[in-house]
Amino acid sequence: MSQVITEPKADVVILGLGVMGGAVAAELSTAGFKVVGIEKGPYYQFADDFAPVKYDEWGIMVMRKFDHPLPMSTFTMRQNGNQFALPVRRYTPTDQVISMGHAVGGMAHHYAGDMGRYGPWAYEMASETASKYGSNFISSIEPNQDVEDWPMQYTDYEPYYVAWEQSWGVTGTNEGPLLPMSGNYPLPPHPDTAVGTAFANACEAVGYSPFPTPTALASKPYTNQYGVAVNECVYDGWCTEGCNYVCETGAKANSAFRTVPAAISSGNFTLAVNSYAYRLDTNSEGLITAARYYDSAGNIHVQPGTVFFNGLWGFNIIRSMLLSGLGDPYSPSTVTGSLGRGITEADLVGPYTIGTINIGANAYPAGNGSGGQYNIRDLADDNFDHTGLNFIGGLNTLGVGGYAGSGPGFANNYFGAAAPTSIGSAYKASWKDFYLKTAQGVTIFNYTNQLPRTDYWSDLDPHYADIYGDPLARATLDFGVNEYNTSNYVVPKMAPVLTKMGCTNVFSTPSMKPGSVHVDAFQAHTRGGARLGLNSATSVFNMWQQSWTTPNLFASGEICNTTGNNMTAGTHGSGYQSYVASEGIKKYLASPGELATSM
Numbered sequence: 082m083s084q085v086i087t088e089p090k091a092d093v094v095i096l097g098l099g100v101m102g103g104a105v106a107a108e109l110s111t112a113g114f115k116v117v118g119i120e121k122g123p124y125y126q127f128a129d130d131f132a133p134v135k136y137d138e139w140g141i142m143v144m145r146k147f148d149h150p151l152p153m154s155t156f157t158m159r160q161n162g163n164q165f166a167l168p169v170r171r172y173t174p175t176d177q178v179i180s181m182g183h184a185v186g187g188m189a190h191h192y193a194g195d196m197g198r199y200g201p202w203a204y205e206m207a208s209e210t211a212s213k214y215g216s217n218f219i220s221s222i223e224p225n226q227d228v229e230d231w232p233m234q235y236t237d238y239e240p241y242y243v244a245w246e247q248s249w250g251v252t253g254t255n256e257g258p259l260l261p262m263s264g265n266y267p268l269p270p271h272p273d274t275a276v277g278t279a280f281a282n283a284c285e286a287v288g289y290s291p292f293p294t295p296t297a298l299a300s301k302p303y304t305n306q307y308g309v310a311v312n313e314c315v316y317d318g319w320c321t322e323g324c325n326y327v328c329e330t331g332a333k334a335n336s337a338f339r340t341v342p343a344a345i346s347s348g349n350f351t352l353a354v355n356s357y358a359y360r361l362d363t364n365s366e367g368l369i370t371a372a373r374y375y376d377s378a379g380n381i382h383v384q385p386g387t388v389f390f391n392g393l394w395g396f397n398i399i400r401s402m403l404l405s406g407l408g409d410p411y412s413p414s415t416v417t418g419s420l421g422r423g424i425t426e427a428d429l430v431g432p433y434t435i436g437t438i439n440i441g442a443n444a445y446p447a448g449n450g451s452g453g454q455y456n457i458r459d460l461a462d463d464n465f466d467h468t469g470l471n472f473i474g475g476l477n478t479l480g481v482g483g484y485a486g487s488g489p490g491f492a493n494n495y496f497g498a499a500a501p502t503s504i505g506s507a508y509k510a511s512w513k514d515f516y517l518k519t520a521q522g523v524t525i526f527n528y529t530n531q532l533p534r535t536d537y538w539s540d541l542d543p544h545y546a547d548i549y550g551d552p553l554a555r556a557t558l559d560f561g562v563n564e565y566n567t568s569n570y571v572v573p574k575m576a577p578v579l580t581k582m583g584c585t586n587v588f589s590t591p592s593m594k595p596g597s598v599h600v601d602a603f604q605a606h607t608r609g610g611a612r613l614g615l616n617s618a619t620s621v622f623n624m625w626q627q628s629w630t631t632p633n634l635f636a637s638g639e640i641c642n643t644t645g646n647n648m649t650a651g652t653h654g655s656g657y658q659s660y661v662a663s664e665g666i667k668k669y670l671a672s673p674g675e676l677a678t679s680m
């Protein structure tokens with residue numbers, strides 16, 4: 082029979098021990114605070130749990146044995162407010178590749194480790210655009226736009242970026258000159274590929290400024306600021322295909338191998354794994370008093386605390402607040418409220434430019450998920466003149482020349498070689514060419530800026546529930562006009578670069594009309610919905626990542642990102658928020674109440 086168990090009170094209770102929660106756990110427990118972490122998944126160790134099964138392509142890629150189990154909880158999706166939202170029930174490559182996290186370490190067990198900071202423009206997109214192109218510029222593109230500036234600017238966030246990058250061991254040099262950085266990333270870049278070098282040279286020849294793609298895959302042995310030692314990558318490519326594979330050396334950064342070990346070593350951290358958080362209790366003053374969770378035996382645990390950090394990721398952050406009666410729920414009919422407001426996905430893969438480059442050798446194409454390549458920022462953000470154009474932002478997360486292949490073979494049925502429609506010599510040749518390449522396709526496509534809109538939001542689904550009977554989160558979300566306009570204009574601009582690289586058959590697909598494709602899968606980079614801001618009427622959290630309505634609640638993650646800028650990978654674009662939140666929590670513990678909202 083299940084019991085109700087009340088745990089000892091903690092200074093800080095962390096919900097979710099993924100990327101964000103792990104950073105807060107390390108920062109606060111090493112500072113001497115008593116911290117409890119509640120995580121619904123297990124704590125895997127790379128040597129014991131990942132290394133022995135790394136060849137289990139069926140189990141990992143298809144059966145998704147390290148992923149979040151969707152029967153436990155999922156969420157529902159629809160493209161507009163008139164549709165009946167349906168639950169995501171299966172991981173089905175190539176559409177629903179992305180999984181939610183389900184372990185200490187979170188989603189980052191599955192990522193490719195692509196990194197890169199936001200630039201200054203991302204933080205002041207609304208005001209910069211208004212001052213340069215007129216106050217109606219964004220509304221002329223997207224009449225329902227709901228774009229706001231972040232509460233702090235790039236220079237304010239820079240020290241937090243640095244702390245975050247040290248903990249993670251980010252590789253790279255410097256993203257300058259279009260991104261001011263106070264120093265280099267802590268680890269050197271991975272070795273260039275021939276295609277990466279060709280891309281960098283071609284970019285320089287046309288006047289762009291390439292830099293090695295920053296990654297979260299250790300290029301050297303490394304010890305971070307908490308004393309956690311990290312192995313270097315062995316370039317076996319197991320974080321590449323479909324980027325769902327776990328890392329068997331710990332070289333791929335996630336909190337399980339970077340920050341949570343520091344929290345455990347501090348002696349101030351208690352970790353509850355296989356524990357599903359479902360409510361936050363409040364008192365008459367509107368403060369949270371305890372988190373409730375189910376353990377794997379069905380017992381209910383009540384975990385009291387002084388401060389609570391919500392690191393449950395994405396829609397789960399919004400949902401947990403709605404289920405607990407916290408925050409000010411957004412209403413799209415009156416355009417009032419903030420919780421659930423402004424979600425974006427920004428993963429439109431529309432038009433592309435493609436070419437083929439001869440790499441001249443039958444080399445085994447191993448590598449890792451995001452090293453070896455180069456990026457540019459020249460066609461991103463407002464780094465080019467938008468006068469007379471019908472979009473803001475530009476060509477984002479652009480990296481060319483990544484390692485050509487990887488260890489896993491099974492997934493190539495989805496992602497690589499030709500479909501087996503004509504089994505025979507041509508099909509066999511396609512496999513040989515896939516593994517022993519002499520030529521490589523180079524494709525430029527665009528992850529754009531999706532603008533927050535008043536008719537896209539997240540709330541509780543009235544029809545579907547999780548395994549415990551609580552309503553699921555629902556997303557009402559589709560692509561907007563800005564994404565199409567950006568891709569149509571910017572992607573063909575890369576054709577001369579491909580030609581300069583020596584590519585043959587360079588080709589840009591025709592423009593796409595807005596509405597040609599729809600959001601039909603959830604992505605890793607859902608942003609907005611629990612936004613940071615200076616206005617308590619339209620944002621959920623203030624500049625210290627503190628809830629406007631519940632002062633002892635803090636959060637971080639992409640869902641807190643104020644704008645739908647997809648300039649960079651998600652973790653880099655939000656990990657530093659955990660360092661801002663940690664500082665905010667320390668301030669709160671020293672003097673409880675709403676924190677000053679200016680620096």
Ligand SMILES: Cc1cc2nc3c(=O)[nH]c(=O)nc-3n(C[C@H](O)[C@H](O)[C@H](O)COP(=O)(O)OP(=O)(O)OC[C@H]3O[C@@H](n4cnc5c(N)ncnc54)[C@H](O)[C@@H]3O)c2cc1C
Binds near residue numbers: 605
């Ligand atoms: C295939 C894939 C590729 C990606 N590629 C990249 C990339 O190249 N670069 C990049 O920067 N980002 C990438 N991402 C995204 C990146 O992994 C996420 O941005 C990041 O992990 C989010 O961190 P988080 O702490 O917000 O959430 P998570 O890391 O997912 O952590 C949330 C934690 O909360 C736990 N949790 C959820 N609900 C409950 C509950 N009710 N009770 C208790 N615990 C709960 C989860 O189990 C999880 O451990 C990728 C993601 C995927 C899946």
Ligand code: SF4
Binds near residue numbers: 298313321
């Ligand atoms: S290629 Fe490197 S980072 Fe990727 S899984 Fe292998 S050891 Fe880990």
